[in-house]
Amino acid sequence: MSSSTSTLFIPNASSPLFGCHTILLVVFFLSIFAFLFAPGGLAWALSKTRSKSTIPGPSGFPILGLVFAFTSSLTHKTLAKLSTTFNAKPLMAFSVGFTRFVISSHPDTAKEILTSSAFADRPVKESAYELLFHRAMGFAPYGEYWRNLRRISAIHMFSPKKISNSGCFREKLGLKMVNQVSSCMSLDGFVEVKSLLHFASLNNVMMSVFGKSYDDFGEVEKLVSEGYELLGVFNWSDHFPIISWFDVQGVRRRCRDLVAKVNVFVTEIVNEHRERRCLNDEVVDGDFVDVLLDLELENKFSESDMIAVLWEMIFRGTDTVAILLEWIMARMVLHPEIQARAQMEIESVVGSGRPVCDSDLPNLPYLHAIVKETLRVHPPGPLLSWARLAIHDTQVGPHMVPAGTTAMVNMWSITHDGEIWVNPEKFDPDRFMGEEISVMGSDLRLAPFGAGRRVCPGKAMGLATVQLWLAQLLQNFKWVGSGRVDLSECLKMSLEMKKPLVCKAMARV
Ligand code: HEM
Numbered sequence: 001m002s003s004s005t006s007t008l009f010i011p012n013a014s015s016p017l018f019g020c021h022t023i024l025l026v027v028f029f030l031s032i033f034a035f036l037f038a039p040g041g042l043a044w045a046l047s048k049t050r051s052k053s054t055i056p057g058p059s060g061f062p063i064l065g066l067v068f069a070f071t072s073s074l075t076h077k078t079l080a081k082l083s084t085t086f087n088a089k090p091l092m093a094f095s096v097g098f099t100r101f102v103i104s105s106h107p108d109t110a111k112e113i114l115t116s117s118a119f120a121d122r123p124v125k126e127s128a129y130e131l132l133f134h135r136a137m138g139f140a141p142y143g144e145y146w147r148n149l150r151r152i153s154a155i156h157m158f159s160p161k162k163i164s165n166s167g168c169f170r171e172k173l174g175l176k177m178v179n180q181v182s183s184c185m186s187l188d189g190f191v192e193v194k195s196l197l198h199f200a201s202l203n204n205v206m207m208s209v210f211g212k213s214y215d216d217f218g219e220v221e222k223l224v225s226e227g228y229e230l231l232g233v234f235n236w237s238d239h240f241p242i243i244s245w246f247d248v249q250g251v252r253r254r255c256r257d258l259v260a261k262v263n264v265f266v267t268e269i270v271n272e273h274r275e276r277r278c279l280n281d282e283v284v285d286g287d288f289v290d291v292l293l294d295l296e297l298e299n300k301f302s303e304s305d306m307i308a309v310l311w312e313m314i315f316r317g318t319d320t321v322a323i324l325l326e327w328i329m330a331r332m333v334l335h336p337e338i339q340a341r342a343q344m345e346i347e348s349v350v351g352s353g354r355p356v357c358d359s360d361l362p363n364l365p366y367l368h369a370i371v372k373e374t375l376r377v378h379p380p381g382p383l384l385s386w387a388r389l390a391i392h393d394t395q396v397g398p399h400m401v402p403a404g405t406t407a408m409v410n411m412w413s414i415t416h417d418g419e420i421w422v423n424p425e426k427f428d429p430d431r432f433m434g435e436e437i438s439v440m441g442s443d444l445r446l447a448p449f450g451a452g453r454r455v456c457p458g459k460a461m462g463l464a465t466v467q468l469w470l471a472q473l474l475q476n477f478k479w480v481g482s483g484r485v486d487l488s489e490c491l492k493m494s495l496e497m498k499k500p501l502v503c504k505a506m507a508r509v
Contacts, residue, residue, distance in 0.1 A: 041065040041095030049393055049402035055102060056086045057093035065095035070234045073490040073498070076382035079103055080413035089413070090397055097239030099123075100405045102396065103383075105413035107420070107444035109397055113407045114444070115452035117142075118394035122386055122454070123406045125238050127230045130255030135305045136312035137457070138386055148300065149309060150457060156291040157208055157313070158457050163464055167358030169207055170465055173200045174472035175355065181477060181505045190482045193329050194500045197322040197469075204465055205317035209310055210269050211287030220265065226258050227315050232493030266307045288313070313458075320380050321462050323494050327378040328370065328470055330501045331427055333481045338429060339474065342367050343508070346475050356471040358464070364471060369429035371466055372439055375448040377427055380494045382412030384450050411448060412495075420445055439463075477505035 038045040040057040042065060060066040069078040083092045089105040104110045113119050120142035124134050133139040137153065140146040156162065177200045184191040202221060203213050214220070235251050237244035247253060273289045292309065295301040332339040345366045350356045361367075390405045401407065416424045422431070437443055440459060441451035449456035456462070473479070481503055488498035 040093030040100070043095035043098050043100040044093050046098070047100060047402050049400060052400070053398050055091050055093035055399045055401075056088040058082055058086060060094060060096075063097070065097060066101075067096055067234075067236075067239070070096055073492075075491055076410055076412040076495070079383075079408075079410055080105060080416070083410065083413065089417075091399055097236075098241065099239045100402070101408060102399075102401055102405055103408040103410055104396075105410040105417070107414055110409040110411075110414065110447070111444045111451065112396050113388060113409060114441075114447070114450060114455075116394065117453065118391055119388035119407050120453045121389040121391050123389045125231070126235055126244065127233070127251050127255055130252055131227060131230065131259060131311075132304060132308040133231075133312055136308040138312055138316065142391065142453070152291055152295070153288070153313075153457055157288050158461055160460070162208075163461050164358070166204075166208060166461075167464070167468070169213075170204060170468050171355070171357055171472075173203055173213075174469045176200070177469065178472055178476045181473070182507065185505055185507075189504070190502050191505050192500055192502050194322060194326050194497075197325050198318065200469065201321040201325075201465070202314070202318045204321070205314050207287075208317075208461070209288045209313045211289065212269065219261070223258065223261055223265065224314060224318055226254070227262075227311075228319055228493055230255055230258065231315070262311050263307060266310055267303075270303070270306065270310075316456075317458055317462070319494055320458075321465050323380050323496055324371075324374065324378075324462075325466055325469060326497055326501050327380075328374045328466070329473070329479060329503065330485050330487065330497065331370070331374055331377075332474070332479050333501070333503050334485050334487075335427060336480075338370065338427075339479060342370055342470075343474050343478075346471055350475070356468075356475045358468055360471065361464070361467050364467070365433065366429065367467060367471055367474075369432040371463065371470065372432045372437070372446070373427060373429040375439055376415045376421070376446050378489075378495060379411050379415060379448040381448065381450075382410070382491065382495050384409050384411055385493060388454070409447075409450075414444070415446055415448075473505075476508060478508055480504050480506065 038059055039054050041059045042063055044055075044057075058066065061068070066082075069075050069082075072078060079092075082094075083089050083103065083105045086092055090109045092103050092105070094101050094103070104113055122139050124139050128134060128139045134141070137146065137149045140149065177196050180196050181191050184196075198221070199217070202217060202224060207213050230251060233249070233251065235249060237247070237249075237251065270289060270293070273286075273293060277290070277293065289306075289310065292301060292306045296303070296306065332342075342364075345364055346356055346360075349360055349363045388407045390401050390403050390407060392403045394401055394403075396407075414420060418424055437446055439446050439448055441447050441449055441455045444451060449459040449462075483502065485501065485503075486497070486499040490496050490498040
């Protein structure tokens, strides 16, 4: 075989072909570079839809994009910093592997995204899918099935009447918590509030959903925590399709194990309801399970759909409330003058002869202001917990966002923006005493429950619970520190205190 056919032909430097090859090589590498380091990163470079105006944003690491922002526990802060650096507060583009993202850190574009029907879907993570949550409200695709769920839960679980009817039970749970705090103080001399709040919150949701309360949850609390962790964990499979074959992090396996246990637990409760309904035909003012069983009779719902819907309520309703109250209590310990003012307000409205109750809440504006200020400084969902998905190509500001893009709102960045809030780092409930700012989703300067079609359906119930329990805890105790209060954050599915709050509760006479 001649050498000219067996070896690669390399032109010598003086040959015109040499120049041609070099140019081609340079062009090849430049295009790879341009591809890998395009604004917004790889997933944006691969997008077929082109906008006239490029959305600014970091290219991140080649192929990986901003993966490491999402594996850290302070994703909201990293993204806030990047949107300032890239002058991209209204809209920033980035990639995580092959997933295309936009994020808004400004109330105007946040409103456009959250209230647009183009973003009424959610991206379904592998964990949500495996936990069957695509059949529950939070991850169900925008359409008839989801609308039905919203409608029935709005009537049968979250209506003002239902919330007010459950006030007595919330009061009982609050008083039980007060007793538990006293026992902790006499036994240990300190209180770790999170576990007490979690227990009360889980019981509260269990009652609304299953019509049942518990003295000891046993395994159930573990099931809720496991689901919470699985939904919050960064799963590489969601962004790198090849990896998803191997379940490297074991997320799929853990989800399947959990679903099996949840099925046993929820099916037992559903069967109890079925038996009760067989004995008395007419169910008067039943719980949420009864409502879903009626729908099952109309063939609108299967048993596995029902389990998914019921279980999701437990997940969503438990930790959010407990986490928010833990942040509030940390602030009460850190700001004794604010705590004392709230206690004075409770005394002036309630007097000292009776326990504070649900009907007192509308007369406690300073207490409301404390809750709002904590939602501003420590929003439980700084990135609004669950993102949105563009159903079709759509315009946000001057930019075209292609179908299939995951859209997020950085609520933490908005609530800490010095151009929107005076002295944003200061914890100051007084900022809400003069001006009426709603937290329910109409004012995007502070929308901790999201906004638009997919706004949190449990927001009124969550707020009623947090306000009542806070009033009860403040009426009964003066809260002081037991060591330094550490406000470090850790973002899982919600923004938690990295070090659980440990404090002392002195009985108030
Ligand atoms: C402090 C308490 C709470 C906070 C901060 C909170 C926050 C949120 C946020 C930010 C969203 C996403 C909204 C959006 O995409 O625009 C959401 C959705 C949701 N929340 Fe809440 N939530 C709380 C309490 C509750 C409670 C008590 C329940 C039920 C018992 C609940 C059930 C849900 C459900 C089912 C969704 C999904 C709605 C849908 O996609 O249609 N949440 N929540």
